[in-house]
Amino acid sequence: MIYRTLFGAPGRRFGASLKELEEMQQRMDRLFNGFRDRSAGRVGVGAGVFPAINISEDTGAYYVSAELPGVTSADLEINVTANQLTLAGERKISKEAADARYHRREREAGRFSRALALPGDIDADNVKAGLADGVLTITIPKAEKAKPRQITVQ
Structure with a gap:
């Protein structure tokens, strides 16, 4: 009971933390894919696809x-x-x-x-x-x- 009062319901923060980690991983994937495409000589515009x-x-x-x-x-x-x-x-x-x-x-x-x-x-x-x-x-x-x-x- 004291844990719940001080820190909130267990799992509530854990779920939010997982969502933040997934978003950060997606951002990192986009960043590294952009570097890989440029180093391979591919043209990348926007989401890495050219032409739109x-x-x-x-x-x-x-x-x-x-x-x-x-x-x-x-x-x-x-x-x-x-x-x-x-x-x-x-x-x-x-x-x-x-x-x-x-x-x-x-x-x-x-x-x-x-x-x-x-x-x-x-x-x-x-x-x-x-x-x-x-x-x-x-x-x-x-x-x-x-x-x-x-x-x-x-």
Whole structure:
């Protein structure tokens, strides 16, 4: 009874301490993964994934948009297969003076590659891509067998 009065219910603080330890471990994992990715020559933006990509769909196609600031169409390679899109390229940033001291360095340069599994089969012959204002937009038509069909009830 005296223990409970002085220190609170046993286990209440212990659970909070475990939660704090788990959060600290997650932060450390993110920190060390960022160092590992940079030392391996990978480009990391935000959560360590570049470029940031959105994938959406309607009944006829999938739409992929990727943020690629500073990347030209000549620096991109886009490949599609039955249900996979691979986006690769190189982000180039102009060099600063050799004696430049950074106060903050968040813009990285280098090669990148993302392979994305699409939810269904695609028509690889009719894929279209465009790059405007640093945003790559890819329209990927669905294969005929992947499109929904209206069935008439008799």
